[in-house]
Structures are given as C-alpha cells and as structure tokens.
Amino acid sequence: MSGSPKTIRAVVEYDGTDFCGLQYQPPPLRSIAAELESVLAKLFHERIKITAAGRTDAGVHATGQVISFRCERDFPLERLTLALNANLPPDISVRESHVAADDFSARFSAFERRYVYHTYHAPMRSALAHRFAHHFYGSLDLEKMRTAAAALVGEHDFRSFCGELPERGPTVRTVQAIDIEERREFIVVNLRADGFLRHMARTIVGTLLEVGNARRQAGGMHDILAARSREAAGPTAPAHGLYLAGVRYADLDSFKEPLLLA
Amino acid sequence: MSGSPKTIRAVVEYDGTDFCGLQYQPPPLRSIAAELESVLAKLFHERIKITAAGRTDAGVHATGQVISFRCERDFPLERLTLALNANLPPDISVRESHVAADDFSARFSAFERRYVYHTYHAPMRSALAHRFAHHFYGSLDLEKMRTAAAALVGEHDFRSFCGELPERGPTVRTVQAIDIEERREFIVVNLRADGFLRHMARTIVGTLLEVGNARRQAGGMHDILAARSREAAGPTAPAHGLYLAGVRYADLDSFKEPLLLA
Structure with missing residues (x-):
C-alpha cells in the first residue's frame, strides 16, 4: 500500500x-539507529534512514531523544508507537510519534538540547545505581x-x-544553563545548550567534579575556554551517568526527567 | 592469621x-549467595556459608537484604565493606558490615521484612524502567x-x-501494613510482615492489580484467604518489580527506599 511521502517524528527513550551508541556500527555491535531502522523497515516495508537530534555515545542513555524519518508507504499512524514498542527490544522504547512538517529534521530543526548527568555521591557504590549513575566518593563543594x-x-x-573535533563547522556553542542540585545521595547536573560538541557534556561534568573536589580552582574556567585545547579541561566523566533528556523545537519540547534508582 | 570466631552481619544491595536468585545453583547460573561466599572465602581464607534474611527469587532486587556468617580468621573489619565492594561484581554491593552478637542469625533474629513493589503505570512501556518496574497499562483504581x-x-x-509451600511449618503470617502510593507514573506498594511465604509479596500485588483493574472485587480478599488454595488468588506479579527493601532486628532496621525520584 503506497501513499504520499511523509515525515515522521518520534520521541525515543533508551x-x-x-x-x-546511536550511530550504526557493524554487527555484533548494537546501535540505537540500527534497531530502530530494522523495525521501521519491517513495519513500512521500505528502507528507512533515521536522523537523530543527538548522536549519543556508547553507554549514554536517553529519555527525550528525538528522531525523524521519511516514509513513502502508509502505515496506520495512530498505531505506530504501539507497533514500534511491540517490536523493539526492551532497552529501547518510543514515547510518542506523529506526522511532522515535510521539512522537519530532528537534527537541524532543534534549537536546544538538554542533558542530565547523575553522580551517585556516597562512600560506597550502589548495585542498583551502577548502570545509571557515576559513583563519586570524594568530597564535593557544590557552591x-x-x-x-x-x-x-x-x-x-x-x-x-x-573530545573529537567536528569534521567541519565551528566549535562555538551557546550554553543556556548549567544547574546543579542534590537529591538524596545524587548530584544532578542539568545542561542546556543550542548544541553539544562530542563529549562536551561529560567533559564539563568531569571538570566540575574536579572543582568540587578541590583539585581545580572554580575561577579557572575562563582560562580553560581560552586555551582552546582539550588538555586544559578535566577528564571526560563516564558515559553511564549521562542522559539526553530533551530536545526543543518550535512546536515540541521532548524533555522527560530521568529517574533516579537507588 | 587466626583469631576468635565471630559472627558478622552485612547489609546487601543488588x-x-x-x-x-539468592540461593546457590550450579554454574553457569549466578546466585547472590555464591558471589558473596566466593569473595568472603578469598578475604578470610576459609570456607564461609552465609545466611540471608530473605530468600529472594530470580530477578528480585534488594536494597536492604541482610546476611550473616561465622568466620574463624581475622580480617581488618573496619575495611571489610570496602574490600567486599572492591571484589564483588557491579550488580551486588554491600552498604555496611559489623560484628554482631554471637548468636545472631540474619534469618532467625529478624522480626520484620519489608518489600516494595514498583509498577510502571503508563500506556507505553519505558526502556529505562524495564529492569526495575512491572509495566501495567490498564486502568487502576487505587482506592x-x-x-x-x-x-x-x-x-x-x-x-x-x-507459590510453593514451605517444607515444614505453618503458612500463617502477620502482615503489619500494605501501603499503596502513586509517584509520577509509578504505583509503589509497600508490604511489611513478620515473614513472607514464597511468592507471597508478588501474589498479593498481582491480586491487588486485578482489583484495581476491576477484574476482581475489592471485597473478595476474605474468601481468597479462606479458600487456602493458590487457585483462589490472582497471578504472581513479575519478579523485576520487587525489592527486598529492609529487615528489622532488635538493634537494626536495614530499610532503604528503592526510590524513584521524579
């Protein structure tokens, strides 16, 4: 059954x-893109290529990733989210899916990305938090x-x-906010920017943890920015504490707060 | 190095x-008991057998499981928790460990167990909750x-x-409380009793979900109890929503909320 070509947008959690990571790599590696594309091909009976708002690395989670794709054939769209969830593996789920404007791109139409980083701040590690938060046991001065x-x-x-320079284009980004809050044993860092360079969210968090732990001066951020060298900043915080929590478009904010399990 | 025999008590999360499950089964199956006993044997240089407050089934989690064991040899006990966490796999952690009274038994000295059951109540399943909450999409009347x-x-x-009758002893138990609360998309059931029979917490939850979903009358509990037959109750709710959250002793309450912070 063929219809008129459409652009579909979906909010994805994993x-x-x-x-x-998000991007395709040859099997036996599992990528988010390949899992989604293989289910979409099955449902639409055509080859479908997705575009994602954020290219998350291996181990990074998402509660509000947004993807878009073009399809030629019809599928009962009111049942698309259910059909995707019935066919995807348990560690990927789709929160919603809709027809979008023809020229919509999950990547290029986005004007803000929001990442959340979870640090489990306690003397002993937690078995229940081990997939979802970075364990840090040193002292931390949140101020x-x-x-x-x-x-x-x-x-x-x-x-x-x-962590890895883009193939082209500038490395200038606009960070709207970095909020840090404490919730029980967790330090939650919320980062909002128009876009993030590779490892940028994790390197900011790794550097902030060094500041909190008195291994680096809070006043040193300007020097780090001015250095324009990866050596100047702190370590890349581990992937498993990071969540792509939301993406903002003219007509959608996909933000969903990641749960804290402890 | 040998010393005087001691009884040690530890609070375990997994x-x-x-x-x-908790109890030993032959490899390649992984049991909580075997993982703990193998690390204890390595640290104490002797064969150690643990006793646990609750024999959790496959897939059931714990935030406040308590174990006890006897050891003949000395080990610097102030470092025991750290040494255990350094040697255990990431999905088991020890919250604390102490020397206990000689006749202390994690199982027989306990006078209350507390289980928490998480149901993710939403139309669509959640990839991030899939290991830690049972997905239920039907309507639920909490009252x-x-x-x-x-x-x-x-x-x-x-x-x-x-679900499986004990080898000996009565099937009478005293339930102190069953509290049900809603937190964001989660229904959290808290159960406290002097002890739980096999699958008892999960069968209570499975039956309560049927009541909430109008497939069973709220007034029918007395008849189920009176029937003294497993057929009379509802289904066993899935293991992955259940947590052994705490055990109470004369001198310790190991309760730790498996918190879902929204």
Whole structure:
C-alpha cells in the first residue's frame, strides 16, 4: 500500500548500557539507529534512514531523544508507537510519534538540547545505581561547582571541552544553563545548550567534579575556554551517568526527567 | 592469621536481573549467595556459608537484604565493606558490615521484612524502567486496591498467596501494613510482615492489580484467604518489580527506599 511521502517524528527513550551508541556500527555491535531502522523497515516495508537530534555515545542513555524519518508507504499512524514498542527490544522504547512538517529534521530543526548527568555521591557504590549513575566518593563543594558552571554559560568556543573535533563547522556553542542540585545521595547536573560538541557534556561534568573536589580552582574556567585545547579541561566523566533528556523545537519540547534508582 | 570466631552481619544491595536468585545453583547460573561466599572465602581464607534474611527469587532486587556468617580468621573489619565492594561484581554491593552478637542469625533474629513493589503505570512501556518496574497499562483504581489491601493486614493463613509451600511449618503470617502510593507514573506498594511465604509479596500485588483493574472485587480478599488454595488468588506479579527493601532486628532496621525520584 503506497501513499504520499511523509515525515515522521518520534520521541525515543533508551537504556544505553548495552549499545555501541546511536550511530550504526557493524554487527555484533548494537546501535540505537540500527534497531530502530530494522523495525521501521519491517513495519513500512521500505528502507528507512533515521536522523537523530543527538548522536549519543556508547553507554549514554536517553529519555527525550528525538528522531525523524521519511516514509513513502502508509502505515496506520495512530498505531505506530504501539507497533514500534511491540517490536523493539526492551532497552529501547518510543514515547510518542506523529506526522511532522515535510521539512522537519530532528537534527537541524532543534534549537536546544538538554542533558542530565547523575553522580551517585556516597562512600560506597550502589548495585542498583551502577548502570545509571557515576559513583563519586570524594568530597564535593557544590557552591564551587556552581560558580565554575556559571562561567561556562553563554556563547563560547568550547573546543577545550571537545573530545573529537567536528569534521567541519565551528566549535562555538551557546550554553543556556548549567544547574546543579542534590537529591538524596545524587548530584544532578542539568545542561542546556543550542548544541553539544562530542563529549562536551561529560567533559564539563568531569571538570566540575574536579572543582568540587578541590583539585581545580572554580575561577579557572575562563582560562580553560581560552586555551582552546582539550588538555586544559578535566577528564571526560563516564558515559553511564549521562542522559539526553530533551530536545526543543518550535512546536515540541521532548524533555522527560530521568529517574533516579537507588 | 587466626583469631576468635565471630559472627558478622552485612547489609546487601543488588540488581537481581542477572541472578538466578539468592540461593546457590550450579554454574553457569549466578546466585547472590555464591558471589558473596566466593569473595568472603578469598578475604578470610576459609570456607564461609552465609545466611540471608530473605530468600529472594530470580530477578528480585534488594536494597536492604541482610546476611550473616561465622568466620574463624581475622580480617581488618573496619575495611571489610570496602574490600567486599572492591571484589564483588557491579550488580551486588554491600552498604555496611559489623560484628554482631554471637548468636545472631540474619534469618532467625529478624522480626520484620519489608518489600516494595514498583509498577510502571503508563500506556507505553519505558526502556529505562524495564529492569526495575512491572509495566501495567490498564486502568487502576487505587482506592479499591487500598480497600482490598486492608483486608489482608493482620494474622492470617496466607496459603492462598503461597507459590510453593514451605517444607515444614505453618503458612500463617502477620502482615503489619500494605501501603499503596502513586509517584509520577509509578504505583509503589509497600508490604511489611513478620515473614513472607514464597511468592507471597508478588501474589498479593498481582491480586491487588486485578482489583484495581476491576477484574476482581475489592471485597473478595476474605474468601481468597479462606479458600487456602493458590487457585483462589490472582497471578504472581513479575519478579523485576520487587525489592527486598529492609529487615528489622532488635538493634537494626536495614530499610532503604528503592526510590524513584521524579
């Protein structure tokens, strides 16, 4: 059954632990893209290529990833979310799916991405948090972390926080906010920006943890930015604490707060 | 190095997903007991047998499981928790460990066990909750569930809620409380009793979900208890929503909420 070509948008959640990341890699590696594309091909009886708002790395989770794709054939769209969830593996789920404007792109139409980073801050590690939060047992001064975070807000060249330079284009990004809160044994860092360079969210968090742990001055952020060198910043915090929590478009904000399990 | 024999008590947390349960089963099955005993043998250089407060089934989690064991040899006990966590796999962790009274038994000295059951109540399943909560998408009337739960509180013969009868001893248990609360998309059932029969917590939850979903009358609990037959009760709710959250002793309450913070 063929119909008129459409652009579909879907909000996707995943437990990134057992994936090689969003982008396709040859089997036996499991990628989010390949799992979604294989189910879409089955449902639509055509080859479908997805575009995602954020190219999350191996181990990174998502509660509000957004994908888009073009399809030529019809599928009863009111049942698409259910059909996707019935066919996807348990560690990927679709929250909603809709027809979008013809020229919609999950990647290029987005104007804000929001990442959340979970640190389990306790002397002993937690078996229940091990897939979903980075364990940190040193002392942390949250006020110093907030001071350092504030210096990163705004439009800056984030090259020093970039693990792998983009093939083309600038390394300037605009960070709208970095909020840090404490919830029971967890330190939750919320990051909002127009876009993130590779490893940028994790390198910001790794650097802020060094500030909190008094291994780095809260006032040193300007120097790190000015250095325009990855060496200047702190370590890349582990992938398993990070969630792509939401993406903002003119007509949608996919944000969903990740749960804390402890 | 040998010393005077001691009884040690430890509070243990685990993600039960990849275990065959607490009790030993031959490899390649992984049991909580075998993992703990193998690390204890390594640290104490002797064969150690643990006793646990609750024999959790395959897939059941714990935030407040308590174990006890006897050891002949010395080990610097102030470092025991750290040493256990350094040697155990990531899905088991030890919250604390101490020397206990000589006659202490994690199983026989306990006078109350507390289980928590998480149901993810939403139309679509959640990839991030899939290891830690049972997905239920039908409608649920919490008031009816609370009425039914209240009828189970007190001393009763819980044979109808028992998946496998104990080898010996009565099937009478005293339930202190069954509390049901809603947190974001989750229904959290808290159960407290002097002890639980095999599958009792999960069969109570499975029956309460049928009541909530109008497939069973809230007033029918007395008849189920009186039947003294497993056929009379509802289904056993899936293992992955259940947590052994705490055990109470004269001098310790190991309760830790498996919190889902929204």
